[in-house]
Amino acid sequence: MSGNKPAISLIITAAGNSTRFCSHLPPKHRIKKQWLRIGQIPLWQKVADDWKRFYDFEKIILVVSKEDFDYVDGFYDYDFVVGGDNRTQSVRNALQYVQTPLVLVSDVARWNLDEGVYLRLLDALDDISDCIAPYLQLPDTIMYGDHYIDRDLIKIIQTPQLCRTEKLKFALLKGDFTDESSAIKALGGKITYVKGSQKLSKLTYQDDMIVLRELQNPSVEIFVGNGFDIHPFEAGKKMLLGGVVIESDLGFKAHSDGDVVLHALTDAILGAIGGGDIGEWFPDTDQKHKNADSKVLLKQVYDFAISIGFELVNADITIIAQTPKIASYKSKIRQNIATMLHMQNSRINIKATTTENLGFIGRKEGVAVSVSVNMKFINWKEEI
Template sequence: MENNLNISLIIMAAGTSSRFCSQMSPNHRIKKQWLRLGHTPLWEKVANDLAKLYDFKQIILAISKEDFAYAKKIYDYKFVCGGKTRQESVQNALEYIQTPLVLISDAARWNLDENVFKNLLNALNEDTDCVVPYLEVPDTATYEGRYIERNSLKLIQTPQLCRTQKLKDALTKGNFTDESSAIWTNGGKIAYIKGSSKLAKLTYENDLNALKELPNPSKEIFCGSGFDVHAFEMNKKMILGGIEIESDFGFKAHSDGDVLLHALTDAILGAIGGGDIGDWFPDTDETHKNADSKLLLKQIYDFAISIGFEIINADITIYAQIPKISPYKSKIRQSVAEILYTDKSRINIKATTTEKLGFIGRKEGIGVSASVNMKFINWKEKIWTF
């Protein structure tokens, strides 16, 4: 082993978990890297566990573009935006690496093996460009109708220890599924060490069975509130709570002006610590002009689910002198419940006037306040089949 190794760590956590979520209902499509262990997401457990094994000069998380702003706001790690492929995500992270060596692992390989890690370091020498753990293939194997010598087969795992510049150069010369294949294809020397079944990758929903000894998600409840107002605008359709209200006027707004769904969106963002609706959909962005607020709310709630949250209930109050809201409360309730993949018993809609006081009383606009309670998705109860 080289002495005083100067190593940085990259953890890959930018995937969409499409295979993992493929059989899940929409209200439980949590990305595997965001499975909650207590309050801790799985990617953070992996980062913390690796940090205990070695004093890395840098630790960088490659995370999806959708998760980037949120993670950066909440967690004290260095994050970079991932790309469309694993290779692009690695390349994005490598731009920030300043050490001669880099260890690259996947958040999906949640169960570390300390012996494998030590062997990675011990196998590195001056002639080696990449050290890789592997598993042998125990069964007879064929390829395109021909039987092949299984002793020649290796199932490659991570983490992989690479010379940084060698990897950077190799990744510019083709498309590769991992670091070792990129370096090997471009003339680098690979050292193989025995891997471990503990390093099995969490890929499909059924793989959750292996996580049964990990902590349950926390039972904390997260409260969020939102408030929004919009002035009236003549000769415009009024949309409130995702349904059309019979009226000669609608709302003056950059989007469709659905003041109820805007307040509810802010409440959900408040519960998960995700900022506010203006951060996500600024009114300076022309792509959101006349946007359907149902789709905006769905985008935010789908994001909340993907990082491990689900709604418990929502309580919404509409402040309006006109139009009369009572005839529409049931339809609004059903509309909101459908957007949030929940039962209408978990949605409450209230309506009141302001006794002719203020801009609402003067019939100039409507205000809505929304409160929600949310919790972590209990993936052990709702996703995992015991």
């Protein structure tokens, strides 16, 4: 591109939970579409990087979910905003940080940048248009109920859409809309339409992944995580290890149910994905986690790990206890954890040892657990 370039900010929406995309995938592969890995990078980053190379935007803002925001904030070199319950709220949240007179709004689901469309958007910029949107026409015969419709009257509206920032901010205060052009049109704004592209078809369902087949495979690198947890005994509580009830007169002193095995395993998974630690996710200062079921906490963390593109390769778990005796429970603990993590039993190893009567464990005052895990990127191409 040449000549004077208008000052434009870019908003990329990537806050969806990909329900339609994930619903037919097996539980261990229910990755959100924005986190499909292209080599080492997620799809949302590929989209943002492609835009960054194409145009010198004043600012690039990615709208993400609250869970993803906590993970990516400070992790990646982009500006992130927490999305809302729908597209309108998400874009409205991002617009708070836009200072330029023009804003381009796009979706990570339209991952395949078509420079011709974006040049047409810029070329159509004039003094009277409030929004410029690409569209496609339908080549097929159209019926609505029992009536045929003139297909020349039908437009399939795509994104990205180039809007006047203040006009869009005002329009999105008036209701919920499926895109920016419909919001501005509802206020009587001037919409200019330019020819769109089949390349901008949205990635919505699992079957749509076929269009990604030429992209780079996910990296095969392995990520190691370590977790360690320790709890003293407390009389009168149920003892749980790996989600299995252990026959004992003692339980664990803890804010949650005290399952030291699942706590260490959860921490190891967080370590492998760079997701912080269990205390950040479930602080013991928060009463909503009082007596929390550790299986639920593990599921929340592992479901998140899957959603951003990781899966477990194996886990090696060492239970350090003078009492109780663990040998008779090892098989059941292994089976229970494998089921929770959608794994084969062979990928979960349970070891038990003592401290030879040394230290507080040797004095039968508590139990410690050490866990190591290996994780990798989900090979989503297996689902094509």
